[in-house]
Amino acid sequence: MTDFVIAQTTIDDEGxxxxxxxxxxxxxxxxxAHIDAPFTAVYWWKSEIETAREWRISYMTTxxxxxELEAWVAENHSYEVPQWVTLPVTGGxxxxxxxVVAxxxxG
Known part of the structure; x- marks a missing residue:
């Protein structure tokens, strides 16, 4: 049985x-992968409250x-600490x- 997840990250540049x-x-x-329309993010970073325009990327994977996806995103992401969260898929x-498996x- 294969388990499925949606993994998400955000970034401040559409390209x-x-x-x-x-x-x-x-x-x-x-x-x-889905790229959500830009939204406003408000968060703490290095003892300051920051506001940024970001895009959320949601990946459908197993x-x-x-x-391997997490390592690939970390290697290719420009943020020092990119958001990385996963959501279990409980049905579909x-x-x-x-x-998704195919x-x-x-091969």
Whole structure:
């Protein structure tokens, strides 16, 4: 039984968001990626409250690919500490989930 996850990161540049999405899909680490419209992020950073315009990238993948995807995003991300969170997928259509497995499996 394959477990599925949605993994997410954010970035402050639309071009970089597209590159992070495309690169993960090209590498077969994610079956697909969604880039959400820009939003305003407010957060603490180095003892200051920051405000930034960011894009959220959501990757659909399997737990088998998760650690490699996380390492790939960390290596290719411009942030010192990029957001990285994962959400378990507890259901979905069998056709869609089969597609995720097929697109994240080499060969």
């Amino acid at each position: 970089q968001a597209k590159a992070l999405a495309r690169g993960a899909v090209e590498s077969k680490l994610a079956a697909g 737990t088998d690919n998760l650690s 259509s069998s056709a869609y989930l089969s597609w 697109e994240t499996t080499e």
